[in-house]
Amino acid sequence: MTPRRVVIVGYGMAGARLAERIRAHDPEGGRVALTVVGAESRPAYNRVLLSGVLAGTMTAADIALHDPEWAARNRVRLLLGATAVRLDREARSVLLADGASIGYDALVLATGSRPWLPPVEGLADDRGAPAAGVLTLRDLDDCLRIVERARPGAPVAVLGGGVLGVETALGLARRGARVTLVHPAGRLMERHLDRTAGTILARRCRAAGVRTEIGRSAVRHYPGEGVKLEDGAFVPAAATVVTAGVRPEIGLAADAGLATDVGVVVDDRLRTADPRIHAIGDCAQAGRVPPGLLQPAWEQAAVLAGLLTGAGGTARHRAAPAVTRLRAGDVDLTAFGETHLELDSPDAEVLCYADPARGTYAKLALAGERVIGAIVLGLPDVAATLTQLHDTGRPVPGDRPALLLGRALPPAAADPALLPDSAVICRCNAVTKAALVRAARSAGGDLAALVGATRATTGCGDCLPRVRGLVDRLGHDSRNTTEGEGT
Template structure:
């Protein structure tokens, strides 16, 4: 437990109006000890929006306005100063003042860096060519939407998406759905899609589904270079095995890199991310970091679930409340592609001590694989019917001994929970004997 010993912050400045920074603001406004003055600075011109919904926006399943979390009027109603379209260029820690690229200066009592991340870029020739995109913010989504409606190559165009993880799959499927007659190829350097979350069977089901939809998928794809076309724009992608793919649009979606340049210039402790302690406090006690730009005990972040837990801790800390420090917990993965349901958590590859339970119905496209150690669930991969995913995850987090319901585990949460309840009521459990 950590008790804040300083008085409630007089002026809190939050650098970053993304999902993490905005979530912090919403958490603070409901607290009695909220800072008396809050200023939010966002580099993008738009108020905070739900970045998770960029994929359905690209796919044409959602309108842009639906992504906005709160409009500028909400900030004003809460007594919060919102500054958009400016980037913080310098932090003077000695006098606790920051400067933006517009020449604005602001003094702060406490500062939160929620600067997010940037797309990672592979070190290959041709990446600077016109027609090469990333997929990270509203402007990126709008650029891809414009391309899909006006392909440079005409007749639907040819797009290549680099990256077979969550973001790459969402970008590729979004382009396929948005573009009429567009040929979309997806490159994955590993042997299977989503190799960090899915085993070979689930990845194979996913690949088959996406191929049936029309995606051209290349695994074991080692990117060599991008080739310029006659017009100077990107015209093709070359792989190390000699494959050449025509492409008038390339999307790089291989991961993210924490935005730490501002923190480095301020001489804060930075590894991959801005190093923070269990209260999200940096090496400077007046400066905190949150979300994708921070690093805690060697871990950096790309999923919202742990970031929301960070927000709870930091909001309580800034409001002067007694707070439990942030601790790492497992997170579950879901894919945001319409018509594809998957849910996964924990280790992908079983070790010799794991008990593996699996169910596969190829005709229905359902697959479940559970990894147990001494009766306790450590990992799960679900494809197709994922309704029981949250229940599995809850049992794994709680470390529940699932031995009494082992025989029903693959049948789903309802049957398994019924056996667990029965075993708790009676010391004699027939299911345990049957297992």
């Protein structure tokens, strides 16, 4: 049987993950002849961890997903530094910028997204590209350019106070740059945080050396000098980093006549209007999932890999609730679900705990006994517990205030081995407790081997304590069993 020709356009995290999952189902390449087209000149890496490189706590090698021999080892034709410029749906081929053409039986668009430049005078040149002195943060090259400009003592303006903007500002401040974070909304991360959480987060940023200009928009950029704000104030900046959001890369699909809206429109099999063409990740419009989130992209990759190899049966993509995490310096923030409900909400029970002086905040929204939303700042154990309760749908303990303070964690929070098998331990890679237990037993309880088998902890890294705790518990149980057999 001739292998099916599958071409993935895009070698970011979604495309790389899809390639891995396809080869997990078809390691010898007998069913799928796989080609991956990557615009960058280096193997895939973890974009989520770019903030660590920016802060100097990680290197480029630390965030690599694949080594240079990965493609050859896994029978993947990998084209680096290659740009797809046109799709020929009738001929079923992809035209590259160098004139080469690649035929396909199934095509996957994993083209990601591009940074958005707000309409601020002087921010973009005549072609719409960043003007002199303006930097965006989307790939590793961007990150390295920013690091080069943000030397200790250098004034830097960061425009945009979402997750990426806050992480960028804190990372550059850690390097010694004099950072000003400019955000037009009334609070930082307004999509995810209520007013109290936004206020405490801003205080944490200022304590870390980041000056904040909140509720004021930039109106003009002066190259090498700085940014003028709407009230006439001036922010000195030798470099201006724009973190104002992203826009899905849909040009290839739109030019080929495929349906596009915010992204490339796909169904629950990740198919476009052309059944031979699929889309995943930031470029795909799959339900209401916003771009820029890792977990949905990898869930899509798992479903699509099964469908393309025939191993997935009738699998369909169902978007799981997204969890927003911010990990920068000593700031630890988690938010998910219904975060904007007020204390007097008629639709939910809402509890809050705030300690602005210590920079901690916890807000919990319940429907009956179930968690439907939370904001947790500076209390990582509480965040982990509430996330697990939300994921598993388990009822919360009766002592709600103690739960918010981390003083009455349910047994499963203290011991991951007590979680149900279906509990998702690593959200980034959709790794359940059952999958970890199987991998741990086959790997002999070695953490490194477990990570290699499941990729748990290789996303945001937030699950590492739970994975390590589970491995330790399994090793302990195994030792006790062995000792018991020997008596």
